[in-house]
Amino acid sequence: MSRIFSGIQPSGELHIGNYLGAVKNWVELQRSYESFFCVVDYHAITIPYEPDDLRTRRREMMVSLLASGLDPSVATVFAQSMVPEHTELAWIFNTVTPLGELERQTQFKDKASRQESIPAGLLNYPVLQAADILLYRADLVPVGEDQVQHLELSREIARRWNARFGEGYFPEPQAKLTPSRRIMGLDGNTKMSKSMGNTVGLLEEPASIWEKLRPAVTDPARVRKTDPGTPEVCNIYHLHRAFSPPDVVSHVETQCRTAGWGCIECKKVLFENVNTELTPIRTRAAEIRSQPELVDQVAGDGALPARRVAAVTMREVKDRMGLA
Numbered sequence: 001m002s003r004i005f006s007g008i009q010p011s012g013e014l015h016i017g018n019y020l021g022a023v024k025n026w027v028e029l030q031r032s033y034e035s036f037f038c039v040v041d042y043h044a045i046t047i048p049y050e051p052d053d054l055r056t057r058r059r060e061m062m063v064s065l066l067a068s069g070l071d072p073s074v075a076t077v078f079a080q081s082m083v084p085e086h087t088e089l090a091w092i093f094n095t096v097t098p099l100g101e102l103e104r105q106t107q108f109k110d111k112a113s114r115q116e117s118i119p120a121g122l123l124n125y126p127v128l129q130a131a132d133i134l135l136y137r138a139d140l141v142p143v144g145e146d147q148v149q150h151l152e153l154s155r156e157i158a159r160r161w162n163a164r165f166g167e168g169y170f171p172e173p174q175a176k177l178t179p180s181r182r183i184m185g186l187d188g189n190t191k192m193s194k195s196m197g198n199t200v201g202l203l204e205e206p207a208s209i210w211e212k213l214r215p216a217v218t219d220p221a222r223v224r225k226t227d228p229g230t231p232e233v234c235n236i237y238h239l240h241r242a243f244s245p246p247d248v249v250s251h252v253e254t255q256c257r258t259a260g261w262g263c264i265e266c267k268k269v270l271f272e273n274v275n276t277e278l279t280p281i282r283t284r285a286a287e288i289r290s291q292p293e294l295v296d297q298v299a300g301d302g303a304l305p306a307r308r309v310a311a312v313t314m315r316e317v318k319d320r321m322g323l324a
């Protein structure tokens, strides 16, 4: 069975953008692959943060992952900092990673430009990412199309280490593309993101979801109800494709192109289908939250199989490097 690894930032409750863009896909893959899903809290400390806030966000992310359907009895679900080998392998990879490659990373340039003092951890972030994946010698990494290039550095690090210490030891991880398209924020301008304030929370109450959907941006050509629209340019249509059954999606296309209905009507149908999918998730999250010890137990138990695999990798890596 091929092995997959993917990580997610401890950003607190999931929003529907990262649910559709990542986690829903993980749930579908977890039984077909040997799966490692990790809340990457060591990555989260490369920018300023509050310790209590991080603790809460990590726990809430675990709640969201479990409520979404990740099943700890078939997948390994854990927090990165519970497996210290992540940082140990990252240090080793730092010794084979050219500085220039790190300085060229777009994400580093973006984040560094927003900070007065740039921590070295921000520069070395992709090295830790490579360690996250390669520690489990994962063949596949489920990612969206916009993240494919981030994997290239992990492959490059694997090639460099292999060339020096053990040809073929680390597989060059390949992208397993997530089928769901990039979900834009409700402002229609940028990718859905908490920092942009344009998200719908996965566990948000229906009334609050409708408050956000009702004014959400649609096809600007539909000024009046009688103006025909182009569904492909409308984020509401793309949300229908993610949440509504195929017959409803075709109905939306027809109604939009022929001005058969107004955008509010279209959004009401979307709202119903969003609720159909999210209500059971919300219910599960409430059950999980009512047993806080369960979340800690899952995170702790999940780390055990991860540590077993990580320990074998580190033993073999150290052996090949003359460190053991």
Ligand code: SF4
Pocket: 218, 219, 222, 229, 230, 231, 234, 235, 236, 237, 252, 255, 256, 261, 262, 263, 264, 266, 267
């Ligand atoms: S009818 Fe629906 S798909 Fe068409 S523009 Fe309005 S909200 Fe978007």
